[in-house]
Amino acid sequence: MFRRLLRLGLTALLTVTTVGGAVAISSPAQAALPHCNGAGVYTSTWSGARGATAWIPAYVSSTINFNCLLIRGDHSSGVGELQRTLTGIYSRYLGPNGVDNDFGGYTQSALRSVQADIGISADGEYGPQTRDNLCWRWTGSDNSCIWLNNNH
Structure with a gap:
């Protein structure tokens, strides 16, 4: 249960995008x-x-x-x-x-x-x-x- 909450929390804090096959993690300010x-x-x-x-x-x-x-x-x-x-x-x-x-x-x-x-x-x-x-x-x-x- 803790892992699931942690995963949901991280998903809410970070936006993950793919750029040319590479994964880029953006902060909420960048994502906006x-x-x-x-x-x-x-x-x-x-x-x-x-x-x-x-x-x-x-x-x-x-x-x-x-x-x-x-x-x-x-x-x-x-x-x-x-x-x-x-x-x-x-x-x-x-x-x-x-x-x-x-x-x-x-x-x-x-x-x-x-x-x-x-x-x-x-x-x-x-x-x-x-x-x-x-x-x-x-x-x-x-x-x-x-x-x-x-x-x-």
Whole structure:
């Protein structure tokens, strides 16, 4: 009986998904957010960079939702935008393939390194906390960036 209750409790706390044959366990917060399947244009409203734009990962359907996740194994233009920011703004190495829209080991390692440098949880996963704390590559520039959270 205890094992059954424990199993039911764990099922309620965790969501299990299959990604390319591998099993991924997500926390409830992750399970509530969609995976970024593309990218969208963010336009700054901050007075210091009003009108500046940056492409950032997004869940794209009939609308654009910037509240999404990227994890190892994901493949999309959103991964590519994250990679462009990691290389262009934060000077991280993404392996021999560079920006390839694939969230693999090099991207995960680069993201962990940047997360640690900017003082947030270095879990190697992209979500709202990472989105809000990265300085995103300004459209048309390789090394200028804008913040989504204007408190920086």
